Amino acid sequence: MNTNLPSVPDRIMSRARATGRGGVFTPTDFLDVAARAAVDQALSRLVKSGNLRRLARGLYDFPKVHPKLGPLSPAPDDVAAALARETGSQVQIDGARAANALGLTTQVPAKNSYLTNGPARRVVLGKRVVDLRHASPKHLIAPGSAVGTVIQALRHVGPLRAAEVVQVAASRLSANDKRTLASAACRAPAWMQSTLASIADTTSGDLDG
Structure with a gap:
């Protein structure tokens, strides 16, 4: 032995x-x-x-x-990712955090909230709260990716600010991201699809995101 x-x-x-x-x-x-x-x-x-x-x-x-x-x-994202691995599920930051991450809002959300197709769970880390909320598949399009972040941000700010989302996302998403977005757009709510298609069709200013 x-x-x-x-x-x-x-x-x-x-x-x-x-x-x-x-x-x-x-x-x-x-x-x-x-x-x-x-x-x-x-x-x-x-x-x-x-x-x-x-x-x-x-x-x-x-x-x-x-x-x-x-x-x-x-980091809250690392906590959420670990919890997702445990249950074999996926996570996506919620709309408020996505909008903040893209610079569409300056307000930093008080909670670190995530949507998941796994079980809901809340973890309190001192003054921080990591909150996983169960969501339906329609709210988890390309979860955990730059594309998912753009879709969540657009969902949060609404159609009146769609042009801003196009401008920001066009420079943030890589060419590969835009191809992913083009194929995923049909799963988004109808009001979002033309905006997502506009982002996917942009060809200038591509940056890895």
């Missing part, structure tokens, strides 16, 4: 270090390392030893550490 094989905690920490500080995980991410019971036990040990941090039930991170402030909160 080879007694030199790395332990389950060591293998989990090796994976966490490879991901880098700021990485967020659930036990599901390590089921290729060991059985669920062994993974849970290893994560518990790593939390007790200070190597990992428990954020919430079944949610852990390898935190970034500020020299004065200490461990920092993880």
Whole structure:
């Protein structure tokens, strides 16, 4: 019997270090390392030893550490992505955050809200709240992509500001994004389809987005 094989905690920490500080995980991410019971036990040990941090039930991170402030909160997008991986679901930032991300609004949403085709869940991280809300497929077109962000932003600001969305998205989306948008536009509400087609048809100022 080879007694030199790395332990389950060591293998989990090796994976966490490879991901880098700021990485967020659930036990599901390590089921290729060991059985669920062994993974849970290893994560518990790593939390007790200070190597990992428990954020919430079944949610852990390898935190970034500020020299004065200490461990920092993880990025909300990373938390949402980890929760989605756990359930094999998809997530998309909601309309308010999408509009802010594209510079269409200056108001920063108080909550970090996401739409998902998986179960709803709310995680409180100090003063931050990561809120996953279950949504129907029509609200999850190209989830997690630049195209999905544009569609959500347009849905949020409405038809009266469609021209602004065209202008911003035309310069933000890459040529490949625009091809994706062209094929996805038919799944959007009828009032959005002509605007999305206009964005997909633009050819100048393409930037990877």
